[in-house]
Amino acid sequence: MTDSPPTTGSAYRVLARKYRPQTFAELIGQDAMVQTLGNAIRRGRLAHAFLMTGVRGVGKTSTARLIAKALNCIGPDGQSGPTIDPCGVCEPCLAIAEGRHIDVIEMDAASHTGVDDVREIIEAVRYSAVSARYKVYIIDEVHMLSKNAFNALLKTLEEPPAHVKFLFATTEVNKVPVTVLSRCQRFDLRRISxxxxxxxxxxxxxxxxxxxxxxxxxxxxxxxxxxxxxxxxxxxxxxxxxxxxxxxxxxxxxxxxxxxxxGLSDRGAIRRLFGLLLVGDAQGALAMMREQHDLGVEPLSILRGLLETVHGVTLLKAGGRGDDPAQSVEEREALADWASQLGFAPLHRLWQLLLKGHEEVARAAMPSEAADMALLRVIHAASLPDPSELARLLEGGAPAASAQGAASSPTPSPAPAATLPASFEALVKLLWDRNKGLIADEIEHFIRPIRYAPPELDFEPARPMAQEQIDRIRAAIDEVTRGRWQLRLAQGDAQPTLSERREQAEQAARAEILGHPVMQAAMAAFPDAELMPADDEAKWSESA
Missing domain, CATH: 1.10.8.60 (Helicase, Ruva Protein; domain 3)
Structure with missing residues (x-):
């Protein structure tokens, strides 16, 4: 339900007023609160004071007016009681909607902050409602009342007359005294999606x-x-x-x-700029910044767009939602592609660098120049090796040229790929060599690798594995490689475990030996003979 369109010559009403919700059904995004109020009204369990809190524009004052309607609606026949679905046609509903009901008093605490204003309310609550079922006081921005005003209101708020209801609205609930909060039924109105x-x-x-x-x-x-x-x-x-x-x-x-x-930047331009940052194209990034500046796009908007891009890529990599209706097909494909290529470490580093740049641009005297410097810092600093890798280079006595070479990669990882085991088998061997035999044995028997891309390992467990077991394995791998690994349970084309591979190899070798003509002749001559591994034969000889 909305107000009727303005007639020719009448004053224009802005959309925010014209489409103010007139029923609870029109109050979007607050279903939990509406259900609670509906149950309370149907069961006759109405509180004497309500507090609506939330950010601007989510419907706090509108909700207060709707509650006033719900409490005082008498229906088209004039005989109905309180209802969660006020009719909107009876005199109380119409008068409250038009702001002229004598028993529904709205007060702006921002301009009535003193104790004298509250005393007027305290004196008036003693008198019954003139024409409504309840006398309703709606106090907007209640947190702006003075301390003395709050203290004066406390006793009346705790034990108000049966015919009085208080409806408070505030954007800063932390400034409302606890003594007031404890006397109200509180509703936290959510941001609307x-x-x-x-x-x-x-x-x-x-x-x-x-x-x-x-x-x-x-x-x-x-x-x-x-x-x-x-x-x-x-x-x-x-x-x-x-x-x-x-x-x-x-x-x-x-x-x-x-x-x-x-003053928003085109999302396609943001994606192109992000791609230039990843490949380290400083000239291209600065040229695009100038292009966006000439189009009137604020530097802060560009930095915010880049932050949103990093956030979107990270969420996709972590398995989060990728169905934002505001995203085009091209944007979703680009984010998915970056999520498959970038590790968590470089993404977190990009986020921190861009966030620092956003803060600097926000307070800079020359925002455009500050944005340029922020992007150059991202290009040159984001590709530096991880601190753990630097420590490893120093400990190993690596020459400075190696460190410089590591810094030239446009899309950094937690450690250069050359310093990590090149294969899954090499990783397990490294664990054996570093006296991590128990962990290596667990990996050999439990882990079926799906994707090995250091420092990431996607696998399928050969048998159920507890999370603490996976964490223990990851900690041991981190220790021996001095990296930050990601071990993830996944589904896909899994390879056999190393122990399963050895068993398959032994079975194949056994079959090949037994299939040889000489072996077949020997087995025919000695029917009770048994083919045994060399180590088992040695043990048999020792026991004999």
Missing amino acids: AEKLAAHFAHVVREEGVEAEAEALSLIAQAAEGSARDGLSILDQAIAHAETEGAGEGARVTAAQVREML
């Missing part, structure tokens, strides 16, 4: 008779950061921006217009 916001904005543009690209709505939803009000304000601006382009009636909001309006 980008998917739900985009769907809501799609409904709004249909109602407004405006066309909009799905990607444009996704960009607006992401820029809103969980706030429906912020998103509607941006959408309002985007529609106006589309109209100023000459579209007029039936304007079309495009992703390109939204990016230009918000």
Whole structure:
């Protein structure tokens, strides 16, 4: 339910006001709270004070007004009681929606912070409601009340008259005294997901008779950061921006217009820039930064886009979600490709370097120049060897040229591949050589390798393995290789364990020996003879 469209000549109402939720069904993203309130109303277990908290624009004040409606709705027939589905047509519902109900008092604590303002409430609560079932006090930004005002309210808040309900809203719940919090039923309103916001904005543009690209709505939803009000304000601006382009009636909001309006960089450009960073192309990266600067893109937006890219690649590598509706097919393929090539160590290093660059650009007197320097630092510092590798080079007396050569790799790993065992078999041999026989024996009997790509090992267990056993094996490998390994249970084309390979080799050799004509003749001459391994024969001789 929304307000009726404005008539010709009437004042324009911004979308954030026009599409303010009028029922709990229209309150998006707060299902848990609505269910709790509905159960409380149906069972007659209504608290005397409610506290709504959350970031801006998630519906705190709207929820307070909806609760006031729910408590005072009398239905179209005038006989109904409190309900989670207020009718919206009875006089209390209409009066509350229009802000003119005498028994629903809204107060902004930001402009009424003193104890005298609270004393007026304390005096008024003694009198019954004039025409409603409950007298409701809605206090917005309640955290801004003074300490004396809170103290004056405490006693009334703890034992209010039966006909009075208090509804508090705040964005900074940590500033509300614990003595007040303990007297309220608290609801933490969640940030609204980008998917739900985009769907809501799609409904709004249909109602407004405006066309909009799905990607444009996704960009607006992401820029809103969980706030429906912020998103509607941006959408309002985007529609106006589309109209100023000459579209007029039936304007079309495009992703390109939204990016230009918000100063966002094209996601494809961010991916190209990220690729240049990975290959160490300093000139190409700086040229792209200049190109984006000429297009009006803020340097901070570029750094943020690069951080989002690193985050997306890392989540994919960790097995996280890769179904962001705002991502194109090309972007998903690019992120998946980087996730398969980059290890966790270089990704974490890239994140730290870009995060530091973002902080510097945010407070720099020359943001563009600071962004250039941040990218150059990423290109030159991200490829340096891991601290553990540096320690190994120093301990082994490696020449400086080796360290410099290690630093030239555009996509670093926790340690250069040449210093790690080249094969799975070589890794196990290294464990035997470094007196890690028990661990080596476990690996030989339990691990069926699927993918060996130092410092990563994907495997299938030959028998069930506890996580602590896997952790113990990984710790031993880290110790002997001085690296940071990733051991992952996986499914795929697994090779046999080393013990299974030895057994298969022995069986093949036995079959080959027994198939030889001389051996067949010997076995025929001595039917009771048995083919035994050489070590078993030695043991038999000693015992004899």
